[in-house]
Amino acid sequence: MIFRIVKRAELSKKKAIAIRAAAIVLALVAAAVFIFALGRNPVDVYLSMLKGAFGSSYRFREIIIKAIPLTITSLGIAIAFKMKFWNIGAEGQIFMGAFAASLFALHFRDMQKPLMLLIMAAAGIIAGGLWALIPAFFKAQFGTNETLFTLMMNYIALKWVTYLQYGPWKDPASFGFPKVANFSDNAILPKVFGIHIGWIITLILIAAVYVFINRTKKGYEISVIGESENTARYAGMNVRKIILTAIFISGGICGLTGMIQASAVNNTLAVEVTGGVGFTAIITAWLGQLSAPIIFIVSFLFAALLQGGAYIQSAFQIPQAAAQIIQGTILFFVLGSEFFIQYRLVFKNEHPLKTKKEGA
Amino acid sequence: MNRRAFIQIRGITKTFGAVTANNNISLNICKGEIHALLGENGSGKSTLMNVLSGIYSPDSGSIFIDGKEVHFNSPKDSIKAGIGMIHQHFKLVEVLTAKENIIAGQKGSFFIGSKDLSRKIKDISEKFGLEIDPDKKVYNMSVGEKQTVEIIKVLYRGADILILDEPTAVLTPQETKRLFDILRKMKDAGCAVIIITHKLNEVMEISDRITVLRRGETVGTVNKNETNIRELTEMMVGRPIDLSIKRIEKNPRSPALQVKNLTVLNEDKRHALDNISFELSAGEILGVAGVAGSGQRELCEAIAGLYPVAGGEILFEGENIVGKNPREIIKMGISMSFIPEDRLGMGLVASMDMVDNFILKEYQNQKGFLIDRRPARKKAEQLVKKLDIKTPGVHYPVKLLSGGNIQKVLLGREIESNPHLLITAYPVRGLDIGSSYTIYDLLNEQKLKNVAILYIGEDLDVLLELCDRIMVLCEGRITGIVDARDTTKEQLGLMMAGEAISDGIGGGL
Numbered sequence: 001m002i003f004r005i006v007k008r009a010e011l012s013k014k015k016a017i018a019i020r021a022a023a024i025v026l027a028l029v030a031a032a033v034f035i036f037a038l039g040r041n042p043v044d045v046y047l048s049m050l051k052g053a054f055g056s057s058y059r060f061r062e063i064i065i066k067a068i069p070l071t072i073t074s075l076g077i078a079i080a081f082k083m084k085f086w087n088i089g090a091e092g093q094i095f096m097g098a099f100a101a102s103l104f105a106l107h108f109r110d111m112q113k114p115l116m117l118l119i120m121a122a123a124g125i126i127a128g129g130l131w132a133l134i135p136a137f138f139k140a141q142f143g144t145n146e147t148l149f150t151l152m153m154n155y156i157a158l159k160w161v162t163y164l165q166y167g168p169w170k171d172p173a174s175f176g177f178p179k180v181a182n183f184s185d186n187a188i189l190p191k192v193f194g195i196h197i198g199w200i201i202t203l204i205l206i207a208a209v210y211v212f213i214n215r216t217k218k219g220y221e222i223s224v225i226g227e228s229e230n231t232a233r234y235a236g237m238n239v240r241k242i243i244l245t246a247i248f249i250s251g252g253i254c255g256l257t258g259m260i261q262a263s264a265v266n267n268t269l270a271v272e273v274t275g276g277v278g279f280t281a282i283i284t285a286w287l288g289q290l291s292a293p294i295i296f297i298v299s300f301l302f303a304a305l306l307q308g309g310a311y312i313q314s315a316f317q318i319p320q321a322a323a324q325i326i327q328g329t330i331l332f333f334v335l336g337s338e339f340f341i342q343y344r345l346v347f348k349n350e351h352p353l354k355t356k357k358e359g360a
Numbered sequence: 361m362n363r364r365a366f367i368q369i370r371g372i373t374k375t376f377g378a379v380t381a382n383n384n385i386s387l388n389i390c391k392g393e394i395h396a397l398l399g400e401n402g403s404g405k406s407t408l409m410n411v412l413s414g415i416y417s418p419d420s421g422s423i424f425i426d427g428k429e430v431h432f433n434s435p436k437d438s439i440k441a442g443i444g445m446i447h448q449h450f451k452l453v454e455v456l457t458a459k460e461n462i463i464a465g466q467k468g469s470f471f472i473g474s475k476d477l478s479r480k481i482k483d484i485s486e487k488f489g490l491e492i493d494p495d496k497k498v499y500n501m502s503v504g505e506k507q508t509v510e511i512i513k514v515l516y517r518g519a520d521i522l523i524l525d526e527p528t529a530v531l532t533p534q535e536t537k538r539l540f541d542i543l544r545k546m547k548d549a550g551c552a553v554i555i556i557t558h559k560l561n562e563v564m565e566i567s568d569r570i571t572v573l574r575r576g577e578t579v580g581t582v583n584k585n586e587t588n589i590r591e592l593t594e595m596m597v598g599r600p601i602d603l604s605i606k607r608i609e610k611n612p613r614s615p616a617l618q619v620k621n622l623t624v625l626n627e628d629k630r631h632a633l634d635n636i637s638f639e640l641s642a643g644e645i646l647g648v649a650g651v652a653g654s655g656q657r658e659l660c661e662a663i664a665g666l667y668p669v670a671g672g673e674i675l676f677e678g679e680n681i682v683g684k685n686p687r688e689i690i691k692m693g694i695s696m697s698f699i700p701e702d703r704l705g706m707g708l709v710a711s712m713d714m715v716d717n718f719i720l721k722e723y724q725n726q727k728g729f730l731i732d733r734r735p736a737r738k739k740a741e742q743l744v745k746k747l748d749i750k751t752p753g754v755h756y757p758v759k760l761l762s763g764g765n766i767q768k769v770l771l772g773r774e775i776e777s778n779p780h781l782l783i784t785a786y787p788v789r790g791l792d793i794g795s796s797y798t799i800y801d802l803l804n805e806q807k808l809k810n811v812a813i814l815y816i817g818e819d820l821d822v823l824l825e826l827c828d829r830i831m832v833l834c835e836g837r838i839t840g841i842v843d844a845r846d847t848t849k850e851q852l853g854l855m856m857a858g859e860a861i862s863d864g865i866g867g868g869l
Binding site: 215217224227228230235 | 707
C-alpha cells in the first residue's frame with residue numbers, strides 16, 4: 001500500500017476553510033482542462049460565469065428566485081435528517097403541495113387575494129406534510145425503510161401531476177397544448193423589491209427553523225432521537241409521536257415550496273414545478289451541515305453556480321450538457337473536500353513482507 | 361528468566377489522530393511462559409496486541425519472532441507466523457459446528473477430509489485437555505465451550521503464541537479455573553501465552569511474568585514471585601491506592617421495591633426472566649451476580665419501564681408500575697434512577713454537551729414550547745466541581761470525555777434528582793481503578809441517604825465487599841439470594857452455574 005486513510009483529530013477552523021478553498025481552486029483547474037478541450041479560454045468562461053451570476057440586478061434577482069425553493073426545501077429536509085429519517089421524498093412533497101394549492105387556485109378564481117394565498121399556503125403545507133406522513137407512519141408502525149419509500153412516493157406524485165396536466169386539468173383554451181390553465185391574478189404571490197414575496201418567507205423560515213431546532217422542546221427531542229432512540233425512550237419521550245410530528249413539519253415545509261413555485265414562478269400547476277429542487281436540496285442540506293443559516297449561504301452559492309452556468313451557455317454557445325459538466329466538476333470537488341476535512345492520507349514506504357516463520 | 365526471548369517487541373508506537381495509544385513500548389516474551397499484560401482501560405494493551413496480531417500496523421518500532429524481524433500487513437501474516445489471538449468477543453459462525461468453525465478460512469482441498477480433521481482436532485483436544493464435541497453447533501454452546509472452540513481453532517492453525525484478550529470476563533469462577541488449567545498445559549508444551557487483563561487476582565494466580573502498561577507506556581516487567589497486588593496496583597495507577605471497599609453497616613428499613621413472580625420474554629419469545637421474586641429495602645445495596653446475559657439487562661429495563669413484562673408485579677413503594685413507560689413512571693411521581701449499561705447509547709446523548717444531557721430528564725417539566733437551559737447549566741457547573749469531572753467545559757461533547765468522567769456525568773445527573781431507588785448496571789465497567797472507587801463511594805453515600813440500590817456487577821470480589829445481599833441469576837432464574845457477609849466466591853460461582861443454593865448458606869434471606 002502506498003498510502004492509508006487516517007481519521008483526523010480535531011481540525012482548526014482555519015485549516016478547514018483552507019481545505020475547502022483548495023478544493024475550489026482544484027475544481028476550477030480541473031474544469032479549465034475541460035473548457036480548454038472545448039476550445040474556449042477558461043479564464044474568459046469563469047469571468048463570464050461570475051458576470052452571468054452577479055453582473056446585473058436582473059441576474060442577481062434570478063439567483064434569488066432560484067435560491068428560494070432550494071433553501072426552503074433544504075430546511076424541510078434538514079429537520080428530517082436531524083432525526084436521521086432519510087427523507088428523499090421532498091420532490092414528491094413539493095408536487096403534492098403545488099397540487100393542493102392549485103386545487104384552490106383553480107376552483108375559487110374570484111376569492112380575495114390575501115385569503116386565497118393563505119388558503120393555498122395552508123393547503124400546500126398540509127398536503128406536503130400528509131404525503132410525508134405516509135412513509136413515516138409505515139416506518140413507525142412496521143419499520144419499513146423510509147429511504148426507498150419516500151423515493152418511490154416521488155414518482156407517484158410526479159405521475160399524478162402529469163396525469164392532471166395531460167388529462168382532466170388540461171386547459172381547453174390552450175389549443176390542444178398539454179397545459180393547466182394559468183391561475184387568476186388573485187392566486188399569484190405579490191412582489192417586493194422586484195422579487196416575489198417568497199424571499200421574505202424564506203428569511204422568516206430560516207429564523208423559525210433555527211429557533212425550532214435549537215431552542216424548542218420538540219427540536220431538542222428530534223435531536224435526541226436522531227442520536228439514539230434508546231436514549232429517547234429512556235428519557236420518557238414518545239418516540240412515535242415525535243417522529244410523526246417532525247416528518248409532518250418536514251414534508252409541510254417542502255409542500256410550501258410547491259405552493260410558492262406554482263403560484264409565483266409557474267403561475268400554474270406544471271410538471272416542471274419542482275425543477276429537481278427536491279433532490280438538489282439534499283446536497284445543499286448536507287453541505288449546510290443541517291444548520292439553517294449555513295443552508296441559506298450554501299443554497300445561495302449553489303443558485304449562483306446554476307445561474308452562471310446558464311449564462312455561459314448562451315454567451316459562449318456551449319451546449320447545456322457541457323455547462324452541466326462544469327457545474328458537476330465544481331460540485332464534485334466541493335463535496336469531496338468534506339472527506340478530507342474528516343480524514344487525511346498518510347503516505348509511507350512500507351517494506352514488503354519479508355519473513356516467514358520457519359519451524360516451531 | 362535467562363532464556364532467550366522468543367518474541368521481542370521493540371519501540372512500538374501507534375497513534376490514532378491526536379491520541380498516542382502506544383508510545384515506544386518494548387517487551388520480551390519467552391517460550392513456555394504465561395505473560396500477563398496488565399493495565400487499566402485505555403492503557404494500550406489491546407492496541408499493542410492488535411499490532412502483534414497484524415490488525416494494526418505500528419507507526420514505528422519492530423517485532424522479532426525467534427530472532428527474525430517480521431512485518432505484518434494483515435492478520436493472515438501473523439497467523440502464518442504462529443500467532444493466535446482469542447478476542448474478547450468470539451468470532452465464530454453461530455450456525456456452524458465446532459469442526460466447521462475450526463477449519464473455516466483454512467487452505468486445503470476442496471472437500472473436507474472429515475476423518476483426518478476429526479483426528480487432528482482430537483489430538484489437540486487430548487494434548488491440552490480441551491473438551492469439545494466437534495459436531496455441536498455453536499449456538500448450542502455455553503460461553504466456556506465457545507472459548508474452547510476459539511482456542512482449538514488457533515491451535516489447529518499451528519499457533520504457538522497465544523494471545524487472550526480479557527478471557528475471563530465472561531466466565532464463571534469454575535470455568536476460569538478450567539481455562540487456567542488449559543493455559544498451564546500449553547505453557548508446559550512450550551507455547552508462549554499472553555493474557556490481557558485488569559484483574560489482579562488472576563494475574564497473581566496464572567502468570568509467570570507481568571508487564572504493566574500505563575497511558576500507552578511500559579511501566580515495567582516484574583516476576584510474579586517477586587511482586588504483590590499492592591505493588592502492581594501502584595504500577596498500574598501510578599500512585600498508592602487503598603483497595604478495600606467499605607460496606608456501610610446500616611439497618612435496612614421498609615422495602616422500597618418488591619418484585620413478585622416477574623416473567624419477561626425476549627425477542628425470541630424465550631424466558632429472559634422466569635418467575636423471579638425479591639425485595640429491596642431502602643438503605644440497602646442488593647447486588648446481582650450472574651454470567652453475562654443471564655437476564656440482568658432485562659431485569660433493569662423491566663423495572664425502568666423500558667422492557668415489556670409478560671407477567672408478575674413490580675411494586676414501587678406499594679404501587680404497581682408494570683406496563684408503565686418511563687414517562688408515565690416519572691409522571692406518577694416515582695423517583696427512580698436507572699444507570700444503564702450502555703451509557704452513551706442509552707443514558708446519555710453522546711454528541712451533546714453536559715448541559716443538553718442534563719435537560720434530558722427535566723425538560724418535560726418546563727412550561728411552554730421553549731427550553732430554558734440556564735438552570736441545567738448551573739447544575740452542570742456545580743457537578744463539575746462537586747465530582748471533580750475533568751472536562752474543558754460544560755459545553756464539551758460528553759463522548760469525548762474519558763470513561764470515568766462520562767460515568768460521573770451520568771451518575772451525577774441521576775443522583776441530583778434525589779431518587780428513592782437507584783438501579784445501576786455495571787457502573788464501573790471500563791473505568792480505571794481510581795474512578796471505580798469514586799463510584800463505590802458515591803453509591804455508599806446514597807445508601808446512607810436511605811436510597812435503595814440495585815447493583816448489577818461482574819467482579820465478584822467487589823460484589824462481596826460492597827453489597828448487603830447478593831442475588832444470583834442463572835438463565836433468567838434466581839438461584840439464590842445470599843448475605844454477602846458470609847458467602848464465598850466459590851459459592852457464588854456454583855450458583856452462577858445454575859446450582860440452587862442449599863439451605864445452609866445465606867442465613868434464611
